[in-house]
Amino acid sequence: MSIKHVGLIGVGLMGHGIGKNILEKGYKLTVMAHRNRAPVEDLVSKGAHERNNPLAVAKESDIVILCVTGTPQIEQIVYGEYGLMGAVREGLVIADCSTAEPASTVRIAADVEAKGGHFVDTPMTRTPKEAAAGKLGLMTGGPDAVMARIRPVLECFADTIVHAGPVGSAHQLKLINNFLSICHAAVAAEAITVAAKAGVDMKALRDIVMAGGAASVMFGRLINVPLSDDDSAAQFAIRNARKDLRYYTNMTEQLPVASFLAETAHQITVMADNMGYGERFIPRLIDVMMTVNGLKK
Known part of the structure; x- marks a missing residue:
């Protein structure tokens, strides 16, 4: 099942570059509202759609990319009111580009998998400059088949992708x-x-x-x-x-x-x-x- 529609939560310094490159490669993009309006409005002007909560983003996405501060924010996005868990379904992939605690990543992945989806860790290296240029470095943790399916999306914004092993290993x-x-x-x-x-x-x-x-x-x-x-x-x-x-x-x-x-x-x-x-x-x-x-x- 090919990916056509990407969701992005966390349109900050790094997320803006990620979203820009995804749009430029021809994918449909939905972003979540962010307190910093400038990067969101720039992506919307380039063709992205904006939604107010994680649930709404996930409902119209084949993959949801998270680019937020850390574990508390990730857990709130996944489990909180209007969280991603409400939209997890067969084939949905959640890719976490944040820096997070591996133990939490493993727990979330198990809960998402129980509903037919996949939660994988894809943390980044480098800076906003490389994000804008589509030249981030990514570490990935998750099943080979899932990583192969989402790799074309990851290659939109990364020129180095290193597979670390199972879920949690990339974090x-x-x-x-x-x-x-x-x-x-x-x-x-x-x-x-x-x-x-x-x-x-x-x-x-x-x-x-x-x-x-x-x-x-x-x-x-x-x-x-x-x-x-x-x-x-x-x-x-x-x-x-x-x-x-x-x-x-x-x-x-x-x-x-x-x-x-x-x-x-x-x-x-x-x-x-x-x-x-x-x-x-x-x-x-x-x-x-x-x-x-x-x-x-």
């Missing part, structure tokens, strides 16, 4: 990936702060780090803050980093695995959030570290 992989990325950012923020305190030339720091074994994509993004006060290369809110690290440590505790570095990085993001940086992008961990160390007021 596990995403949490590990984000743990690495956020910890790299925390380490880079501390290193840049030390360099500032010591009077090290920032251009020299960038050139030597990026030319050797200490190089990382995240360092390359964060060093733009002291060089040009530019945090746009990593448009990911510190509050979301805090959430993702807590999901990761919840997962490690359930395994169980000791996760010393994740706990430390999580507390750095908690501190940053408490200092008022929660909605700022992750490179602003540099400002937090400089404030704590008396280099910034």
Whole structure:
């Protein structure tokens, strides 16, 4: 059964790019109303239909893509009043592009499958720039047959698709990936702060780090803050980093695995959030570290 009509819930920074590319590839698109009207209205102007709740979106869709903050929002969308469960039927696929707790993903998938549908995890990597360009990276978790059926839709907005295994495995992989990325950012923020305190030339720091074994994509993004006060290369809110690290440590505790570095990085993001940086992008961990160390007021 081919997919012709796509639903999209979560038309924010990432969701707008996803929806734009789905429309450009010729699929019918229904989006759910969003507090940020600009991206919704842009997609509607391009041919999308707008509905007020998840149930209405799902009733006219072959696949519903979720692109929201995390597990509480997903569970509300699925189980809440006018939730997706009311429209689950044979063949309906719900693809969760959010970063979520794997245990919840597995539970939801079982409930959706009991009604004849499929719930799969398809979390993303990269930024809104790649979302707009149709070049996101996706991890997928779910049955091979289901993934093959929805792959043409996923390829509308992703140029890298890695199958992780059964339902829940992609969200596990995403949490590990984000743990690495956020910890790299925390380490880079501390290193840049030390360099500032010591009077090290920032251009020299960038050139030597990026030319050797200490190089990382995240360092390359964060060093733009002291060089040009530019945090746009990593448009990911510190509050979301805090959430993702807590999901990761919840997962490690359930395994169980000791996760010393994740706990430390999580507390750095908690501190940053408490200092008022929660909605700022992750490179602003540099400002937090400089404030704590008396280099910034």
